[in-house]
Amino acid sequence: MSGSVLEIKNLHVSIEDKEILKGVDLTVKGGEFHAIMGPNGTGKSTLASAIMGHPKYEVTEGTITLDGEDVLEMEVDERARAGLFLAMQYPSEISGVTTSDFLRSAINAKREEGDEIPLMKFIKELDKDLDYLDIDQNMATRYLNEGFSGGEKKRNEILQLMQLKPDIAILDEIDSGLDIDALKVVSKGINKMRSDNFGCLIITHYQRLLNYITPDFVHVMMQGRVVKSGGPELAKRLEAEGYEWIKEELGIEDEETAEQNA
Amino acid sequence: MTVETKLPFNQEYIQAFSKDRNEPGWMTTLRSKALEMADSLDMPKPDKTKISNWNFTDFQHSYKEAAAIASLNELPEELKAYFAEDASMENLYIQRNQTAAYNSLSQELQDKGVIFTDIFTAMNEHSDLVEKYYMNDAVAVDQNRLTALHAALMNGGIFVYVPKNVQIEDPLQAIFWQEDTDSALLNHVLVVAEEGSSVTYVENYISHNDTEETVANLVTEVFAHDNAQVAYGAVDNFAAGTTTYVNRRGVAQRDAQINWALGQMNDGNTVSENITYLLGDNSNSEAKAVSVGRGKQTQNFTSSIRQFGKQTDAYILQRGVMKGAATTIFNAIGKIEHGGTKSNSEQESRVLMLSEKSRGDANPILLIDEDDVTAGHAASVGRVDPLQMYYLMSRGLEQEEAERLVIHGFLAPVVAQLPIESVRKQLTQVIERKVY
Numbered sequence: 001m002s003g004s005v006l007e008i009k010n011l012h013v014s015i016e017d018k019e020i021l022k023g024v025d026l027t028v029k030g031g032e033f034h035a036i037m038g039p040n041g042t043g044k045s046t047l048a049s050a051i052m053g054h055p056k057y058e059v060t061e062g063t064i065t066l067d068g069e070d071v072l073e074m075e076v077d078e079r080a081r082a083g084l085f086l087a088m089q090y091p092s093e094i095s096g097v098t099t100s101d102f103l104r105s106a107i108n109a110k111r112e113e114g115d116e117i118p119l120m121k122f123i124k125e126l127d128k129d130l131d132y133l134d135i136d137q138n139m140a141t142r143y144l145n146e147g148f149s150g151g152e153k154k155r156n157e158i159l160q161l162m163q164l165k166p167d168i169a170i171l172d173e174i175d176s177g178l179d180i181d182a183l184k185v186v187s188k189g190i191n192k193m194r195s196d197n198f199g200c201l202i203i204t205h206y207q208r209l210l211n212y213i214t215p216d217f218v219h220v221m222m223q224g225r226v227v228k229s230g231g232p233e234l235a236k237r238l239e240a241e242g243y244e245w246i247k248e249e250l251g252i253e254d255e256e257t258a259e260q261n262a
Numbered sequence: 263m264t265v266e267t268k269l270p271f272n273q274e275y276i277q278a279f280s281k282d283r284n285e286p287g288w289m290t291t292l293r294s295k296a297l298e299m300a301d302s303l304d305m306p307k308p309d310k311t312k313i314s315n316w317n318f319t320d321f322q323h324s325y326k327e328a329a330a331i332a333s334l335n336e337l338p339e340e341l342k343a344y345f346a347e348d349a350s351m352e353n354l355y356i357q358r359n360q361t362a363a364y365n366s367l368s369q370e371l372q373d374k375g376v377i378f379t380d381i382f383t384a385m386n387e388h389s390d391l392v393e394k395y396y397m398n399d400a401v402a403v404d405q406n407r408l409t410a411l412h413a414a415l416m417n418g419g420i421f422v423y424v425p426k427n428v429q430i431e432d433p434l435q436a437i438f439w440q441e442d443t444d445s446a447l448l449n450h451v452l453v454v455a456e457e458g459s460s461v462t463y464v465e466n467y468i469s470h471n472d473t474e475e476t477v478a479n480l481v482t483e484v485f486a487h488d489n490a491q492v493a494y495g496a497v498d499n500f501a502a503g504t505t506t507y508v509n510r511r512g513v514a515q516r517d518a519q520i521n522w523a524l525g526q527m528n529d530g531n532t533v534s535e536n537i538t539y540l541l542g543d544n545s546n547s548e549a550k551a552v553s554v555g556r557g558k559q560t561q562n563f564t565s566s567i568r569q570f571g572k573q574t575d576a577y578i579l580q581r582g583v584m585k586g587a588a589t590t591i592f593n594a595i596g597k598i599e600h601g602g603t604k605s606n607s608e609q610e611s612r613v614l615m616l617s618e619k620s621r622g623d624a625n626p627i628l629l630i631d632e633d634d635v636t637a638g639h640a641a642s643v644g645r646v647d648p649l650q651m652y653y654l655m656s657r658g659l660e661q662e663e664a665e666r667l668v669i670h671g672f673l674a675p676v677v678a679q680l681p682i683e684s685v686r687k688q689l690t691q692v693i694e695r696k697v698y
């Protein structure tokens with residue numbers, strides 16, 4: 001069995017009537033790791049949010065399909081059960097709900113009624129992943145993300161990724177705010193997921209994450225579009241030279257200048 | 263001048279009722295005086311809730327012996343849920359309507375002088391002790407018309423007495439089961455913890471009268487003497503037909519502690535007052551309460567801690583979930599009296615609205631008559647956060663399940679505080695039932 005295919009075509013997304021994404025095309029297949037880079041505010045999180053179904057983002061044009069199924073027709077929870085996962089840039093805090101209770105509910109949500117994960121099995125697998133990610137056991141009994149440090153939240157997102165085993169995951173700045181050790185641990189977790197049945201879209205600003213997780217493809221997003229794609233060497237060049245050369249190469253003007261010229 | 267008598271009970275009735283119960287003279291006198299006062303006293307005035315057309319005064323008041331309960335198997339399923347599966351039936355009191363239907367206290371605690379018995383037996387066997395505390399320093403007979411009515415017509419309850427330096431490890435549990443509505447319940451719970459003692463007491467009020475109307479007029483008085491600790495848990499679960507007035511008060515002396523965890527799950531209209539007096543220096547109290555409002559019910563909860571002693575510490579926590587067309591007001595009143603130096607008063611009240619038609623309000627009030635103190639309050643009324651829902655649903659949880667988690671999480675700080683695991687589970691189930 002080979003992996004799933006997430007296909008994004010000509011995606012236009014608006015937030016509060018302002019168009020942010022202006023025609024994104026991207027395909028992520030099981031077995032592939034894609035990195036998306038790009039300057040601040042160019043729409044990377046918007047793309048992630050639109051794929052997952054964030055209530056504030058409105059898709060005005062284009063399609064998103066997962067193995068041919070129309071993702072845009074699905075509710076947020078249906079998208080998750082269909083195999084999508086988004087590690088969020090800013091995960092919510094859920095007071096009063098322990099990380100382990102939440103995880104068990106989430107795992108069971110994907111399973112049939114009557115086929116819930118046995119408690120002992122759940123605990124065993126949770127302990128294993130906590131261990132693998134160097135997370136203190138007591139995080140499982142703490143309330144989900146409440147009072148977690150920035151780094152702890154990111155680790156917790158990867159814990160959820162490992163527990164829920166989606167087909168396609170989008171990781172939005174999973175490396176931001178991580179110290180070197182945490183970066184290694186988080187990368188280790190993500191690399192462990194690598195298989196023909198797992199595809200991943202990694203949004204990042206920094207090459208350093210890609211030192212640990214080698215992407216198969218690197219895409220550059222600017223002004224709401226994927227403007228350039230390449231292999232790992234593209235990320236290295238961006239790290240060294242920034243984005244100016246792409247703008248020059250493609251004749252992209254800054255939006256303000258473009259408006260003035262119009 | 264004669265005042266028109268609006269109450270359906272007269273002095274002869276009260277006298278006869280008291281005599282039938284073999285009550286000591288002081289009690290008969292107290293009842294009789296209370297009835298005299300009732301007519302002229304005002305109804306309680308809960309802040310921001312109009313109760314003038316609620317029926318608190320027109321009810322039946324018969325006394326019919328109910329059958330004793332020999333084993334847990336005789337209880338209906340809904341009641342059994344309040345016990346752990348391996349419940350020993352020890353340190354347990356079950357009141358069926360107004361009858362003490364089951365009562366047990368371990369030999370060990372009996373030997374230590376602990377008293378855990380129904381209020382009528384207590385009045386006969388420990389008359390002086392009950393008289394000393396009954397409606398004197400905590401709830402006054404003349405506080406309002408309903409407390410007077412309670413004093414006049416009290417028809418059930420329990421007396422808990424913990425002698426000096428006795429520490430009770432296992433919780434004492436009382437179940438007040440209002441099986442039928444032949445009589446209103448005017449229940450009185452009296453808890454006295456002598457110097458250096460400690461006790462955990464948990465009570466459950468249960469009825470099933472969804473349509474038949476009746477009244478519950480409940481008074482609790484808790485006394486924690488120097489260095490005593492009382493943990494008081496409750497799940498109130500009267501059905502929609504019962505209109506409830508519940509007045510729970512505590513008095514804490516030096517170094518004493520009174521902690522409340524109240525699950526206020528009635529389905530009928532309810533006025534609840536929970537007031538603690540921190541009289542002694544270095545005394546402290548936590549008053550935690552949760553409620554779920556549904557249907558058309560209106561509820562008003564006041565939690566108040568008044569701090570007289572120095573270096574006292576008070577924390578009020580209220581959480582409410584509103585659905586349907588329910589209306590609920592939460593009043594949190596922290597008061598530091600003049601002389602209560604170095605005291606701290608904190609409070610937090612939060613209401614979560616699940617429907618358009620529900621109404622909720624949280625009123626934080628801090629009254630401070632002393633300079634050298636610390637205090638803080640937080641209050642909010644809001645809806646379920648759509649970003650929280652998005653986050654949970656993005657992990658595959660259906661909307662309803664995600665909402666369920668958020669609600670349980672919201673109520674958890676109080677629910678987790680209930681001292682008996684089976685009661686905590688039961689409260690969780692009641693919440694579940696009321697929310698969906």
Ligand SMILES: Nc1ncnc2c1ncn2[C@@H]1O[C@H](COP(=O)(O)OP(=O)(O)OP(=O)(O)O)[C@@H](O)[C@H]1O
Binds near residue numbers: 016018020040042044
């Ligand atoms: N509620 C909103 N109203 C108006 N504009 C918004 C709103 N939310 C986001 N935007 C705009 O959408 C644009 C894209 O934002 P997005 O978060 O997708 O950027 P990003 O590429 O993820 O940036 P970063 O690298 O800083 O995370 C930004 O210009 C942002 O200001």
Ligand SMILES: [Mg+2]
Binds near residue numbers: 044045046089172173
């Ligand atoms: Mg972003």
